Amino acid sequence: MIAIQPRDDIIDSGGYVDGPWPFTHPGTKNTPLQVTALVLSLGYFIFDMCWCVYMGTEGPVMLAHHxxxxxxxxxxxxxxxxGIESCAVLFGSEITNPLLQVRWFLRRLGRYEGLLGDAVDLLFVxxxxxxxxxxxGHMLRCELASPRPRPVVKAGGVAMYALSWVFMVDIARFAYRKASSRYRCWQERHKLSNGHDGKVD
Structure with missing residues (x-):
């Protein structure tokens, strides 16, 4: 029977154990699975960066993010x-990507302007x-409070979080414009409905 000991790093006691929890053990040694995830993600980002530059589809904020x-x-x-907190950041950053792809497909199919498009946008926000x-924000606080991660890694975490707020401002503006537009449409329909109900033949 293998006894599990408290650890500050990855312990392999005859079998592969991946981890640890990114909020409690930032700055620990990369595991093979984390290295694989980072290498695959790096390949994706390089390809997508080349695509964005070649096609001119993205602005400076997205290019800075890449x-x-x-x-x-x-x-x-x-x-x-x-590696553990980097993979966690990748997961948290890219979890909204499928919704952006669904939004793109809805636009291409001409089905974005409706309840489904609103639901996708709301879920994305x-x-x-x-x-x-x-x-x-909680992960960044844990990263900065821990003595293990190197200063350059902490600085990178601050930069990524600041970039998230830049995106957040753009998303908030988009959400406000869309909500205002939907509210005006509802008011117009409500006025028309009331006008029709009150009409005397």
Whole structure:
């Protein structure tokens, strides 16, 4: 029987154990699974960055996000540590990506202007706020409070979180415009409905 001991790093006692929890053990040594995830993600970001530059589809904020993400992954792979919080940040940052793809397909199919499009946008905003702002803010606090992560890694975490707030401002403006537009449409329909109900033949 293998006894599980308290640890500050990854312990392999005859079997592969991946972890640990990113909020309590930032700055620990990279595991093979974390390295694989970072390498695959780096390949994706390099491809997507080249696509965005070639097609001219994204603005400076998104290009800055891609550049910072790639630099961060290269740094973590080179240092050989802090892979756990880097993978957690990747997960939290990209979890909203499928909703953006669904939104794109709805636009292409001409079905975005409706209840389904509103639901996708609402879920995107809620998920972005929850993961990038709330959970991301808690993770950054844990990262800065821990003595293990290197200063350069902590600085990268601050930069990524600041970039999330830049995105948040844009998303809040979009949400306000869309909500205002939907409210005006509802008011117009309500006025028409009341006018029709009160009409005397």
């Amino acid at each position: 550049t910072l993400s790639m630099m961060g992954m290269v740094l973590i792979l080179w240092l050989g540590e802090s 809620l998920l972005f706020v929850a993961m990038r702002i709330l959970v991301g």
